[in-house]
Amino acid sequence: MKNKINLTVDAVVFGYESGNISVLLVKRKYEPFKDEWAIPGGFVLENENLEDAVQRELSEETGVKINYLEQLYTFGDLDRDPRGRVVSIAYFGLVKPNTFKLQASTDAEMAEWFDIKKLPKLAFDHKKILKIAIERLKGKITYEPIGFELLGKKFPFSDLEKLYTTLLNREIDRRNFKKKINSLKVLDELDEKVSVGPGRPASLFSFNKKRYFQLKKEGIIFEI
Amino acid sequence: MKNKINLTVDAVVFGYESGNISVLLVKRKYEPFKDEWAIPGGFVLENENLEDAVQRELSEETGVKINYLEQLYTFGDLDRDPRGRVVSIAYFGLVKPNTFKLQASTDAEMAEWFDIKKLPKLAFDHKKILKIAIERLKGKITYEPIGFELLGKKFPFSDLEKLYTTLLNREIDRRNFKKKINSLKVLDELDEKVSVGPGRPASLFSFNKKRYFQLKKEGIIFEI
DNA sequence: ATTTATTTGCGTATATGATACACAAATATA
DNA sequence: TATATTTGTGTATCATATACGCAAATAAAT
Numbered sequence: 001m002k003n004k005i006n007l008t009v010d011a012v013v014f015g016y017e018s019g020n021i022s023v024l025l026v027k028r029k030y031e032p033f034k035d036e037w038a039i040p041g042g043f044v045l046e047n048e049n050l051e052d053a054v055q056r057e058l059s060e061e062t063g064v065k066i067n068y069l070e071q072l073y074t075f076g077d078l079d080r081d082p083r084g085r086v087v088s089i090a091y092f093g094l095v096k097p098n099t100f101k102l103q104a105s106t107d108a109e110m111a112e113w114f115d116i117k118k119l120p121k122l123a124f125d126h127k128k129i130l131k132i133a134i135e136r137l138k139g140k141i142t143y144e145p146i147g148f149e150l151l152g153k154k155f156p157f158s159d160l161e162k163l164y165t166t167l168l169n170r171e172i173d174r175r176n177f178k179k180k181i182n183s184l185k186v187l188d189e190l191d192e193k194v195s196v197g198p199g200r201p202a203s204l205f206s207f208n209k210k211r212y213f214q215l216k217k218e219g220i221i222f223e224i
Numbered sequence: 225m226k227n228k229i230n231l232t233v234d235a236v237v238f239g240y241e242s243g244n245i246s247v248l249l250v251k252r253k254y255e256p257f258k259d260e261w262a263i264p265g266g267f268v269l270e271n272e273n274l275e276d277a278v279q280r281e282l283s284e285e286t287g288v289k290i291n292y293l294e295q296l297y298t299f300g301d302l303d304r305d306p307r308g309r310v311v312s313i314a315y316f317g318l319v320k321p322n323t324f325k326l327q328a329s330t331d332a333e334m335a336e337w338f339d340i341k342k343l344p345k346l347a348f349d350h351k352k353i354l355k356i357a358i359e360r361l362k363g364k365i366t367y368e369p370i371g372f373e374l375l376g377k378k379f380p381f382s383d384l385e386k387l388y389t390t391l392l393n394r395e396i397d398r399r400n401f402k403k404k405i406n407s408l409k410v411l412d413e414l415d416e417k418v419s420v421g422p423g424r425p426a427s428l429f430s431f432n433k434k435r436y437f438q439l440k441k442e443g444i445i446f447e448i
Numbered sequence: 449a450t451t452t453a454t455t456t457g458c459g460t461a462t463a464t465g466a467t468a469c470a471c472a473a474a475t476a477t478a
Numbered sequence: 479t480a481t482a483t484t485t486g487t488g489t490a491t492c493a494t495a496t497a498c499g500c501a502a503a504t505a506a507a508t
Contacts, residue, residue, distance in 0.1 A: 003267040004228035007311060043227040046309055050300035074298045074313050076274035085270055087231060089298050089311075158456075175458070176496065199455025200503035223495095382485075399487070400467065423484025424474035447466095 006086040009053045010041030010126070012072065012133035013064060013093040015100045015113060016150040019162050021137075022113035023130065024095075025120070026061050032082045033123030039130065040111070041088065054091045062111040063102065068094040068149040072133055080125045090129050092136055094149040141167055142224045144216070145186055148207040156194060156202035157187075164224060177224070184222060186211050230310040233277045234265030234350070236296065236357035237288060237317040239324045239337060240374040243386050245361075246337035247354065248319075249344070250285050256306045257347030263354065264335070265312065278315045286335035287326060292318040292373040296357055304349045314353050316360055318373040365391055366448045368440070369410055372431040380418060380426035381411075388448060401448070408446060410435050 013024040025037040040061045044053040051069065058064055072092040078085060102111050114120065116134060119127075141147050147163050157178065165172050181187055187205045195201035215222070237248040249261040264285045268277040275293065282288055296316040302309060326335050338344065340358060343351075365371050371387050381402065389396050405411055411429045419425035439446070 003230065003269055005231045005268060005270065006227065007229040007231065044229060044300075044311075045227055046229065047302060049302060050298070050311070071298060073295060074274070076268075076313070078271060078273060087268075087274070087313075089300070156456085173497075174456085175498085178457080180495090195455095195504065197455080198453065198505040200457075202456060380485085397468075398485090399469085402486085404466090419475065419484095421484080422476040422482065424486075426485060 006081075006084070007044045008041055008086055008088040009044055009050055009057060009091060010039045010088050010129060011054045011058055011066075011069075011091045011093050012039055012130055013058065013062075013066065013095060014116075014133075014137060014150065015095045015097070016163055016166075017097050017100055019166055021116050021150075021163075021166055023116050023119070023133075024062055024064060025112060025114055025122075027110040027112075028123055036123040037112075037114075037120045038123040039090075039126045041090075044089075050089055051091075054093075058093075064095055064111075065099040066093045067096050067099070068146065072129075072136060075125060075129060077125065088129075090133070092133050094146065096150065097152045138167055143222050145184065145212060145222055148186070148212070151207070154190060154192070154204040154206055157205055158202060160205075168224070172224070180222075180224065184211075184215065186215065230305075230308065231268045232265055232310055232312040233268055233274055233281060233315060234263045234312050234353060235278050235282055235290075235293075235315045235317050236263055236354055237282065237286075237290065237319060238340075238357075238361060238374065239319045239321070240387055240390075241321050241324055243390055245340050245374075245387075245390055247340050247343070247357075248286055248288060249336060249338055249346075251334040251336075252347055260347040261336075261338075261344045262347040263314075263350045265314075268313075274313055275315075278317075282317075288319055288335075289323040290317045291320050291323070292370065296353075296360060299349060299353060301349065312353075314357070316357050318370065320374065321376045362391055367446050369408065369436060369446055372410070372436070375431070378414060378416070378428040378430055381429055382426060384429075392448070396448070404446075404448065408435075408439065410439065 011024075015022045015024065024040060026040045028034055028036055028038050040058055041054070042057040042061075044050060048056070050071075054069065055066065058066060070092050072090040074087065074089045076087040080086065080088070100113070102113070119130070122130065141164065147160060147167075150163060151159055160181070161172060161174055161177060164177070186208050188208050190204045190206055192204045193201040194204060239246045239248065248264060250264045252258055252260055252262050264282055265278070266281040266285075268274060272280070274295075278293065279290065282290060294316050296314040298311065298313045300311040304310065304312070324337070326337070343354070346354065365388065371384060371391075374387060375383055384405070385396060385398055385401060388401070410432050412432050414428045414430055416428045417425040418428060
Protein backbone atom coordinates (compact mmCIF):
# COMPACT_ATOMS: atom_id res chain seq x y z
CA MET A 1 0.00 0.00 0.00
CA LYS A 2 1.00 3.54 -0.50
CA ASN A 3 0.58 7.13 0.58
CA LYS A 4 0.90 6.70 4.29
CA ILE A 5 0.21 9.85 6.24
CA ASN A 6 0.80 10.97 9.81
CA LEU A 7 -2.36 10.59 11.78
CA THR A 8 -3.15 12.10 15.15
CA VAL A 9 -6.15 12.35 17.43
CA ASP A 10 -7.00 15.43 19.46
CA ALA A 11 -9.60 15.69 22.20
CA VAL A 12 -11.49 18.81 23.13
CA VAL A 13 -12.66 18.01 26.66
CA PHE A 14 -15.18 20.21 28.42
CA GLY A 15 -15.88 20.40 32.11
CA TYR A 16 -18.28 22.51 34.13
CA GLU A 17 -18.08 23.79 37.66
CA SER A 18 -19.62 26.64 39.60
CA GLY A 19 -21.00 28.38 36.57
CA ASN A 20 -17.96 28.13 34.36
CA ILE A 21 -17.37 25.98 31.34
CA SER A 22 -13.79 24.92 31.02
CA VAL A 23 -11.73 23.17 28.45
CA LEU A 24 -8.73 20.98 29.15
CA LEU A 25 -5.43 22.10 27.65
CA VAL A 26 -1.84 20.94 27.92
CA LYS A 27 1.37 22.90 27.73
CA ARG A 28 3.62 21.52 25.03
CA LYS A 29 7.05 20.34 26.17
CA TYR A 30 8.61 20.02 22.75
CA GLU A 31 8.85 21.80 19.44
CA PRO A 32 6.93 22.85 17.47
CA PHE A 33 5.00 25.33 19.58
CA LYS A 34 7.09 24.48 22.67
CA ASP A 35 5.60 25.98 25.86
CA GLU A 36 2.36 26.92 24.14
CA TRP A 37 -1.02 25.56 25.11
CA ALA A 38 -2.66 22.92 22.97
CA ILE A 39 -5.55 20.51 22.91
CA PRO A 40 -4.40 17.16 24.30
CA GLY A 41 -3.71 14.52 21.66
CA GLY A 42 -1.04 12.67 19.77
CA PHE A 43 -0.17 10.12 17.13
CA VAL A 44 -2.38 7.13 16.46
CA LEU A 45 -0.53 3.84 16.76
CA GLU A 46 -0.60 1.37 13.88
CA ASN A 47 -2.65 -1.21 15.76
CA GLU A 48 -4.86 1.05 17.82
CA ASN A 49 -8.47 2.10 17.39
CA LEU A 50 -9.11 5.82 17.15
CA GLU A 51 -11.06 6.02 20.40
CA ASP A 52 -8.43 3.98 22.18
CA ALA A 53 -5.84 6.44 20.96
CA VAL A 54 -7.83 9.34 22.37
CA GLN A 55 -8.27 7.67 25.74
CA ARG A 56 -4.61 6.74 25.90
CA GLU A 57 -3.40 10.23 25.06
CA LEU A 58 -5.79 11.83 27.50
CA SER A 59 -4.78 9.50 30.26
CA GLU A 60 -1.06 10.01 29.55
CA GLU A 61 -1.25 13.77 29.28
CA THR A 62 -3.91 14.76 31.78
CA GLY A 63 -5.11 11.83 33.91
CA VAL A 64 -8.69 12.91 33.31
CA LYS A 65 -11.37 10.25 32.95
CA ILE A 66 -13.78 10.90 30.13
CA ASN A 67 -17.47 10.50 30.66
CA TYR A 68 -18.74 11.11 27.16
CA LEU A 69 -16.82 10.99 23.92
CA GLU A 70 -17.79 11.46 20.31
CA GLN A 71 -16.01 12.20 17.09
CA LEU A 72 -15.99 15.88 16.15
CA TYR A 73 -14.35 16.43 12.79
CA THR A 74 -11.24 15.51 10.85
CA PHE A 75 -8.80 18.28 10.03
CA GLY A 76 -6.56 17.71 7.08
CA ASP A 77 -5.27 21.02 5.75
CA LEU A 78 -1.79 20.77 4.29
CA ASP A 79 -0.20 23.43 6.44
CA ARG A 80 -1.68 22.69 9.81
CA ASP A 81 1.56 21.30 11.22
CA PRO A 82 4.94 22.93 10.44
CA ARG A 83 6.61 19.52 10.53
CA GLY A 84 4.68 18.35 7.49
CA ARG A 85 1.43 16.70 6.56
CA VAL A 86 -0.54 15.63 9.62
CA VAL A 87 -4.19 14.75 9.55
CA SER A 88 -5.96 14.97 12.87
CA ILE A 89 -9.19 13.35 13.93
CA ALA A 90 -10.66 15.58 16.62
CA TYR A 91 -12.91 14.27 19.36
CA PHE A 92 -15.32 15.98 21.66
CA GLY A 93 -15.47 14.94 25.31
CA LEU A 94 -17.31 15.82 28.49
CA VAL A 95 -16.28 15.06 32.06
CA LYS A 96 -18.17 15.11 35.34
CA PRO A 97 -17.03 17.36 38.18
CA ASN A 98 -15.64 14.55 40.33
CA THR A 99 -13.03 13.79 37.67
CA PHE A 100 -12.60 17.46 37.02
CA LYS A 101 -9.72 18.31 39.32
CA LEU A 102 -6.35 17.52 37.85
CA GLN A 103 -3.95 15.40 39.81
CA ALA A 104 -1.10 17.62 40.89
CA SER A 105 1.11 14.58 40.31
CA THR A 106 0.78 14.54 36.54
CA ASP A 107 3.03 17.45 35.92
CA ALA A 108 5.10 15.55 33.41
CA GLU A 109 2.90 17.37 30.94
CA MET A 110 1.30 20.40 32.47
CA ALA A 111 -2.44 20.16 32.09
CA GLU A 112 -4.88 22.87 33.08
CA TRP A 113 -8.51 23.83 32.78
CA PHE A 114 -9.29 27.11 31.05
CA ASP A 115 -12.54 28.98 31.12
CA ILE A 116 -13.78 28.96 27.53
CA LYS A 117 -14.18 32.71 27.76
CA LYS A 118 -10.56 33.23 28.78
CA LEU A 119 -8.53 31.13 26.43
CA PRO A 120 -4.79 31.44 25.91
CA LYS A 121 -3.08 31.47 22.55
CA LEU A 122 -3.20 28.00 21.07
CA ALA A 123 -0.75 25.91 19.07
CA PHE A 124 -1.36 24.59 15.52
CA ASP A 125 -4.91 25.13 14.22
CA HIS A 126 -6.28 24.35 17.65
CA LYS A 127 -8.12 27.63 17.89
CA LYS A 128 -10.17 26.59 14.90
CA ILE A 129 -10.77 23.11 16.33
CA LEU A 130 -11.86 24.54 19.65
CA LYS A 131 -14.21 26.97 17.94
CA ILE A 132 -15.92 24.12 16.12
CA ALA A 133 -16.11 22.11 19.34
CA ILE A 134 -17.73 24.98 21.21
CA GLU A 135 -20.28 25.41 18.45
CA ARG A 136 -21.02 21.70 18.63
CA LEU A 137 -21.42 21.88 22.40
CA LYS A 138 -23.80 24.81 22.15
CA GLY A 139 -25.75 23.25 19.34
CA LYS A 140 -25.92 19.83 20.85
CA ILE A 141 -27.09 20.94 24.25
CA THR A 142 -30.26 22.38 22.75
CA TYR A 143 -31.45 19.15 21.19
CA GLU A 144 -29.94 16.43 23.34
CA PRO A 145 -29.80 16.41 27.11
CA ILE A 146 -26.04 16.04 27.20
CA GLY A 147 -25.95 18.76 29.81
CA PHE A 148 -26.24 15.99 32.36
CA GLU A 149 -22.94 14.56 31.28
CA LEU A 150 -21.31 17.64 32.74
CA LEU A 151 -23.02 17.46 36.13
CA GLY A 152 -22.35 15.18 39.08
CA LYS A 153 -24.48 12.27 40.22
CA LYS A 154 -26.67 14.52 42.36
CA PHE A 155 -27.28 18.16 41.66
CA PRO A 156 -29.74 20.91 42.48
CA PHE A 157 -31.93 22.04 39.63
CA SER A 158 -30.31 25.43 39.61
CA ASP A 159 -27.01 23.83 38.58
CA LEU A 160 -28.61 22.52 35.42
CA GLU A 161 -30.23 25.86 34.84
CA LYS A 162 -26.99 27.75 35.31
CA LEU A 163 -25.21 25.37 32.95
CA TYR A 164 -27.69 26.19 30.22
CA THR A 165 -27.63 29.93 30.78
CA THR A 166 -23.84 29.87 30.73
CA LEU A 167 -23.62 27.77 27.63
CA LEU A 168 -26.36 29.46 25.66
CA ASN A 169 -25.29 32.84 26.93
CA ARG A 170 -28.82 34.02 27.61
CA GLU A 171 -31.36 34.05 30.42
CA ILE A 172 -33.71 31.11 30.76
CA ASP A 173 -37.11 31.26 32.42
CA ARG A 174 -36.71 28.71 35.20
CA ARG A 175 -40.39 27.84 35.31
CA ASN A 176 -40.63 27.09 31.61
CA PHE A 177 -37.28 25.35 31.62
CA LYS A 178 -38.41 23.11 34.46
CA LYS A 179 -41.62 22.32 32.63
CA LYS A 180 -39.63 21.26 29.60
CA ILE A 181 -37.23 19.11 31.59
CA ASN A 182 -40.08 17.57 33.56
CA SER A 183 -41.92 16.64 30.40
CA LEU A 184 -38.89 14.61 29.36
CA LYS A 185 -38.92 12.75 32.68
CA VAL A 186 -35.17 12.39 32.69
CA LEU A 187 -34.78 13.76 36.21
CA ASP A 188 -35.47 11.83 39.40
CA GLU A 189 -36.07 13.97 42.45
CA LEU A 190 -34.13 12.61 45.41
CA ASP A 191 -35.21 12.63 49.02
CA GLU A 192 -32.39 14.93 49.92
CA LYS A 193 -31.76 18.62 50.10
CA VAL A 194 -28.80 20.94 50.10
CA SER A 195 -28.49 24.43 51.38
CA VAL A 196 -25.69 26.67 50.23
CA GLY A 197 -25.74 30.26 51.41
CA PRO A 198 -29.04 32.04 51.95
CA GLY A 199 -32.29 31.00 50.34
CA ARG A 200 -34.56 28.05 50.42
CA PRO A 201 -32.73 24.70 50.39
CA ALA A 202 -32.76 22.93 47.06
CA SER A 203 -33.89 19.40 46.33
CA LEU A 204 -31.27 17.23 44.73
CA PHE A 205 -31.95 15.50 41.46
CA SER A 206 -30.31 12.64 39.65
CA PHE A 207 -30.24 11.84 36.00
CA ASN A 208 -32.33 8.90 34.83
CA LYS A 209 -30.05 7.18 32.34
CA LYS A 210 -32.51 4.49 31.38
CA ARG A 211 -35.08 7.06 30.38
CA TYR A 212 -32.42 9.06 28.56
CA PHE A 213 -31.41 6.14 26.36
CA GLN A 214 -35.06 5.40 25.70
CA LEU A 215 -35.58 8.96 24.46
CA LYS A 216 -32.46 8.76 22.35
CA LYS A 217 -33.65 5.52 20.76
CA GLU A 218 -36.96 7.12 19.93
CA GLY A 219 -35.13 10.03 18.37
CA ILE A 220 -36.87 12.49 20.65
CA ILE A 221 -35.97 16.03 19.94
CA PHE A 222 -35.32 18.24 22.84
CA GLU A 223 -35.47 21.91 22.10
CA ILE A 224 -34.57 24.43 24.82
CA MET B 225 7.69 11.81 12.56
CA LYS B 226 6.28 8.41 13.15
CA ASN B 227 3.26 6.15 12.91
CA LYS B 228 2.22 6.87 9.39
CA ILE B 229 -1.05 5.26 8.43
CA ASN B 230 -2.84 4.62 5.15
CA LEU B 231 -5.46 7.24 4.62
CA THR B 232 -8.33 7.15 2.17
CA VAL B 233 -11.36 9.26 1.40
CA ASP B 234 -14.71 7.82 0.41
CA ALA B 235 -17.68 9.73 -0.94
CA VAL B 236 -21.29 8.76 -0.52
CA VAL B 237 -22.99 10.69 -3.30
CA PHE B 238 -26.76 10.94 -3.52
CA GLY B 239 -28.85 11.85 -6.50
CA TYR B 240 -32.58 12.16 -7.01
CA GLU B 241 -34.70 11.66 -10.07
CA SER B 242 -38.34 10.84 -10.76
CA GLY B 243 -39.10 9.91 -7.19
CA ASN B 244 -36.07 7.77 -6.49
CA ILE B 245 -33.07 8.49 -4.36
CA SER B 246 -29.94 6.93 -5.69
CA VAL B 247 -26.42 6.51 -4.51
CA LEU B 248 -23.36 6.35 -6.72
CA LEU B 249 -21.32 3.14 -6.56
CA VAL B 250 -18.35 1.79 -8.46
CA LYS B 251 -17.46 -1.78 -9.29
CA ARG B 252 -14.00 -2.65 -8.02
CA LYS B 253 -11.50 -3.76 -10.65
CA TYR B 254 -8.87 -5.09 -8.26
CA GLU B 255 -8.53 -7.13 -5.12
CA PRO B 256 -9.60 -7.01 -2.38
CA PHE B 257 -13.32 -7.28 -3.11
CA LYS B 258 -12.68 -7.48 -6.86
CA ASP B 259 -15.91 -7.10 -8.88
CA GLU B 260 -17.90 -6.04 -5.86
CA TRP B 261 -19.64 -2.68 -5.54
CA ALA B 262 -18.14 0.00 -3.35
CA ILE B 263 -18.44 3.64 -2.49
CA PRO B 264 -16.10 5.66 -4.73
CA GLY B 265 -12.89 6.77 -3.06
CA GLY B 266 -9.20 6.15 -2.75
CA PHE B 267 -5.92 7.05 -1.15
CA VAL B 268 -5.17 10.61 -0.10
CA LEU B 269 -1.99 11.95 -1.65
CA GLU B 270 0.74 13.38 0.56
CA ASN B 271 0.27 16.93 -0.69
CA GLU B 272 -3.44 16.99 -1.29
CA ASN B 273 -6.28 18.43 0.76
CA LEU B 274 -8.97 16.02 1.83
CA GLU B 275 -11.70 17.66 -0.24
CA ASP B 276 -9.41 17.78 -3.24
CA ALA B 277 -8.81 14.08 -2.82
CA VAL B 278 -12.55 13.42 -2.81
CA GLN B 279 -13.14 15.50 -5.91
CA ARG B 280 -10.23 13.88 -7.73
CA GLU B 281 -11.33 10.35 -6.92
CA LEU B 282 -14.91 11.07 -7.88
CA SER B 283 -13.90 12.63 -11.12
CA GLU B 284 -11.52 9.74 -11.92
CA GLU B 285 -13.93 7.00 -11.04
CA THR B 286 -17.31 8.36 -12.02
CA GLY B 287 -17.09 11.68 -13.88
CA VAL B 288 -19.85 13.08 -11.70
CA LYS B 289 -19.73 16.72 -10.70
CA ILE B 290 -20.55 17.32 -7.06
CA ASN B 291 -22.90 20.08 -6.08
CA TYR B 292 -22.71 19.86 -2.31
CA LEU B 293 -20.05 18.17 -0.22
CA GLU B 294 -19.52 17.85 3.49
CA GLN B 295 -17.52 15.62 5.75
CA LEU B 296 -19.48 12.69 7.15
CA TYR B 297 -17.38 10.69 9.59
CA THR B 298 -13.97 9.09 9.89
CA PHE B 299 -13.83 5.31 10.07
CA GLY B 300 -10.79 3.82 11.71
CA ASP B 301 -11.52 0.31 12.90
CA LEU B 302 -8.50 -1.96 12.73
CA ASP B 303 -10.06 -4.66 10.57
CA ARG B 304 -11.96 -2.61 8.03
CA ASP B 305 -9.53 -3.42 5.22
CA PRO B 306 -8.06 -6.92 4.78
CA ARG B 307 -4.82 -5.39 3.46
CA GLY B 308 -4.07 -3.77 6.80
CA ARG B 309 -4.76 -0.60 8.69
CA VAL B 310 -6.60 1.93 6.61
CA VAL B 311 -8.37 4.94 8.06
CA SER B 312 -11.03 6.43 5.83
CA ILE B 313 -12.55 9.88 5.94
CA ALA B 314 -16.02 9.58 4.50
CA TYR B 315 -17.76 12.45 2.75
CA PHE B 316 -21.37 13.11 1.95
CA GLY B 317 -22.30 14.58 -1.41
CA LEU B 318 -25.35 15.63 -3.37
CA VAL B 319 -25.66 16.12 -7.12
CA LYS B 320 -28.25 17.83 -9.26
CA PRO B 321 -30.13 15.92 -11.95
CA ASN B 322 -28.29 17.49 -14.88
CA THR B 323 -25.03 15.94 -13.68
CA PHE B 324 -26.83 12.80 -12.72
CA LYS B 325 -26.41 10.70 -15.84
CA LEU B 326 -23.09 8.91 -16.02
CA GLN B 327 -20.97 9.32 -19.08
CA ALA B 328 -20.92 6.03 -20.90
CA SER B 329 -17.29 6.80 -21.70
CA THR B 330 -15.98 6.43 -18.18
CA ASP B 331 -16.14 2.69 -18.12
CA ALA B 332 -12.58 2.34 -17.00
CA GLU B 333 -14.20 1.92 -13.62
CA MET B 334 -17.83 0.92 -13.89
CA ALA B 335 -19.96 3.45 -12.05
CA GLU B 336 -23.67 3.13 -11.53
CA TRP B 337 -26.52 4.67 -9.62
CA PHE B 338 -28.43 2.42 -7.25
CA ASP B 339 -31.77 3.10 -5.68
CA ILE B 340 -31.08 3.32 -1.95
CA LYS B 341 -33.85 0.80 -1.42
CA LYS B 342 -32.25 -1.74 -3.74
CA LEU B 343 -28.61 -1.83 -2.79
CA PRO B 344 -26.19 -4.57 -3.83
CA LYS B 345 -23.71 -6.23 -1.49
CA LEU B 346 -20.95 -3.78 -0.65
CA ALA B 347 -17.19 -4.10 -0.18
CA PHE B 348 -15.30 -3.30 3.04
CA ASP B 349 -17.42 -1.67 5.77
CA HIS B 350 -19.22 0.38 3.13
CA LYS B 351 -22.61 -0.90 4.17
CA LYS B 352 -22.04 0.72 7.54
CA ILE B 353 -20.80 3.95 5.96
CA LEU B 354 -23.78 4.11 3.65
CA LYS B 355 -26.16 3.50 6.53
CA ILE B 356 -24.71 6.43 8.43
CA ALA B 357 -24.85 8.60 5.33
CA ILE B 358 -28.52 7.78 4.73
CA GLU B 359 -29.32 8.64 8.35
CA ARG B 360 -27.50 11.92 7.92
CA LEU B 361 -29.41 12.68 4.73
CA LYS B 362 -32.74 11.93 6.37
CA GLY B 363 -31.87 13.87 9.47
CA LYS B 364 -30.40 16.82 7.67
CA ILE B 365 -33.25 17.31 5.28
CA THR B 366 -35.62 17.97 8.16
CA TYR B 367 -33.68 20.89 9.57
CA GLU B 368 -31.83 22.33 6.60
CA PRO B 369 -33.28 22.92 3.17
CA ILE B 370 -30.63 20.81 1.46
CA GLY B 371 -33.40 19.16 -0.51
CA PHE B 372 -32.85 21.86 -3.09
CA GLU B 373 -29.34 20.64 -3.72
CA LEU B 374 -30.87 17.54 -5.25
CA LEU B 375 -33.22 19.35 -7.60
CA GLY B 376 -32.55 21.15 -10.85
CA LYS B 377 -32.53 24.90 -11.39
CA LYS B 378 -36.25 24.99 -12.07
CA PHE B 379 -38.70 22.51 -10.67
CA PRO B 380 -42.41 22.17 -9.97
CA PHE B 381 -43.38 22.20 -6.33
CA SER B 382 -44.51 18.60 -6.53
CA ASP B 383 -40.91 17.52 -7.19
CA LEU B 384 -39.83 18.99 -3.89
CA GLU B 385 -42.79 17.40 -2.20
CA LYS B 386 -42.08 14.00 -3.68
CA LEU B 387 -38.43 14.26 -2.66
CA TYR B 388 -39.45 14.74 0.94
CA THR B 389 -42.04 12.00 0.98
CA THR B 390 -39.53 9.61 -0.57
CA LEU B 391 -36.77 10.53 1.80
CA LEU B 392 -38.82 10.66 4.96
CA ASN B 393 -40.82 7.65 3.88
CA ARG B 394 -44.13 9.13 4.92
CA GLU B 395 -46.95 11.18 3.48
CA ILE B 396 -46.73 14.95 3.71
CA ASP B 397 -49.73 17.27 3.69
CA ARG B 398 -49.00 19.43 0.67
CA ARG B 399 -50.85 22.45 2.03
CA ASN B 400 -48.98 22.48 5.31
CA PHE B 401 -45.71 21.69 3.60
CA LYS B 402 -46.18 24.59 1.21
CA LYS B 403 -46.98 26.89 4.11
CA LYS B 404 -43.75 25.91 5.80
CA ILE B 405 -41.66 26.36 2.69
CA ASN B 406 -43.33 29.66 1.90
CA SER B 407 -42.61 30.96 5.37
CA LEU B 408 -38.92 30.40 4.73
CA LYS B 409 -39.11 32.38 1.50
CA VAL B 410 -36.45 30.29 -0.14
CA LEU B 411 -38.52 29.63 -3.26
CA ASP B 412 -39.03 32.08 -6.11
CA GLU B 413 -42.05 31.38 -8.28
CA LEU B 414 -41.12 31.71 -11.93
CA ASP B 415 -43.28 33.03 -14.71
CA GLU B 416 -43.29 29.69 -16.39
CA LYS B 417 -45.33 26.53 -16.29
CA VAL B 418 -44.88 22.90 -17.23
CA SER B 419 -47.45 20.32 -18.02
CA VAL B 420 -46.58 16.65 -17.91
CA GLY B 421 -49.42 14.23 -18.50
CA PRO B 422 -52.90 15.07 -17.37
CA GLY B 423 -53.69 17.56 -14.63
CA ARG B 424 -53.30 21.24 -14.11
CA PRO B 425 -49.96 22.62 -15.32
CA ALA B 426 -47.51 23.37 -12.57
CA SER B 427 -45.68 26.62 -11.89
CA LEU B 428 -41.94 26.31 -11.87
CA PHE B 429 -39.93 27.45 -8.88
CA SER B 430 -36.30 28.23 -8.37
CA PHE B 431 -34.24 28.14 -5.25
CA ASN B 432 -33.24 31.49 -3.74
CA LYS B 433 -29.64 30.89 -2.75
CA LYS B 434 -29.12 34.31 -1.25
CA ARG B 435 -32.03 33.83 1.11
CA TYR B 436 -30.85 30.32 1.93
CA PHE B 437 -27.42 31.50 3.05
CA GLN B 438 -29.04 34.26 5.06
CA LEU B 439 -31.16 31.69 6.89
CA LYS B 440 -28.14 29.50 7.46
CA LYS B 441 -26.19 32.41 8.90
CA GLU B 442 -29.04 33.17 11.26
CA GLY B 443 -29.09 29.53 12.31
CA ILE B 444 -32.72 29.20 11.35
CA ILE B 445 -34.17 25.85 12.15
CA PHE B 446 -36.33 24.29 9.59
CA GLU B 447 -38.49 21.47 10.86
CA ILE B 448 -40.61 19.49 8.42
C1' DA C 449 -36.25 37.63 68.09
C1' DT C 450 -37.36 40.10 64.13
C1' DT C 451 -36.47 41.85 59.72
C1' DT C 452 -34.24 41.61 55.25
C1' DA C 453 -32.10 39.55 51.40
C1' DT C 454 -31.76 35.55 48.74
C1' DT C 455 -32.86 31.39 46.55
C1' DT C 456 -36.17 27.66 45.43
C1' DG C 457 -40.48 26.24 43.65
C1' DC C 458 -44.83 26.25 41.45
C1' DG C 459 -49.59 27.68 38.14
C1' DT C 460 -52.13 30.15 34.84
C1' DA C 461 -53.14 32.96 30.92
C1' DT C 462 -51.77 34.18 26.24
C1' DA C 463 -49.54 33.80 21.94
C1' DT C 464 -47.52 31.21 18.50
C1' DG C 465 -46.94 27.48 15.60
C1' DA C 466 -48.46 22.65 13.98
C1' DT C 467 -51.90 19.75 12.24
C1' DA C 468 -56.13 18.32 10.13
C1' DC C 469 -59.09 18.76 6.56
C1' DA C 470 -62.20 19.85 1.47
C1' DC C 471 -62.94 21.69 -2.68
C1' DA C 472 -62.05 24.49 -7.00
C1' DA C 473 -59.01 25.23 -11.19
C1' DA C 474 -56.56 23.57 -15.20
C1' DT C 475 -55.18 20.36 -18.17
C1' DA C 476 -54.80 15.33 -21.02
C1' DT C 477 -57.26 11.50 -22.39
C1' DA C 478 -61.20 8.78 -23.58
C1' DT D 479 -68.23 16.46 -23.97
C1' DA D 480 -67.27 13.79 -19.92
C1' DT D 481 -63.78 11.79 -16.97
C1' DA D 482 -59.51 11.25 -14.70
C1' DT D 483 -55.62 13.51 -12.95
C1' DT D 484 -52.78 16.87 -11.02
C1' DT D 485 -52.09 21.58 -9.06
C1' DG D 486 -53.34 24.95 -5.84
C1' DT D 487 -55.38 27.41 -1.93
C1' DG D 488 -57.91 28.74 3.32
C1' DT D 489 -59.72 27.97 7.82
C1' DA D 490 -60.61 25.82 12.18
C1' DT D 491 -58.60 23.22 15.94
C1' DC D 492 -55.17 21.56 18.75
C1' DA D 493 -50.64 21.46 20.99
C1' DT D 494 -46.75 23.63 22.41
C1' DA D 495 -43.95 27.72 23.82
C1' DT D 496 -43.71 31.91 26.14
C1' DA D 497 -44.72 35.44 29.52
C1' DC D 498 -45.44 36.49 33.99
C1' DG D 499 -46.20 36.87 39.86
C1' DC D 500 -46.05 35.27 44.24
C1' DA D 501 -45.38 32.07 48.22
C1' DA D 502 -42.03 29.02 50.86
C1' DA D 503 -37.68 28.23 53.11
C1' DT D 504 -33.52 29.46 54.61
C1' DA D 505 -28.91 32.67 56.02
C1' DA D 506 -27.40 36.94 57.43
C1' DA D 507 -28.02 41.34 59.54
C1' DT D 508 -30.07 44.12 63.10
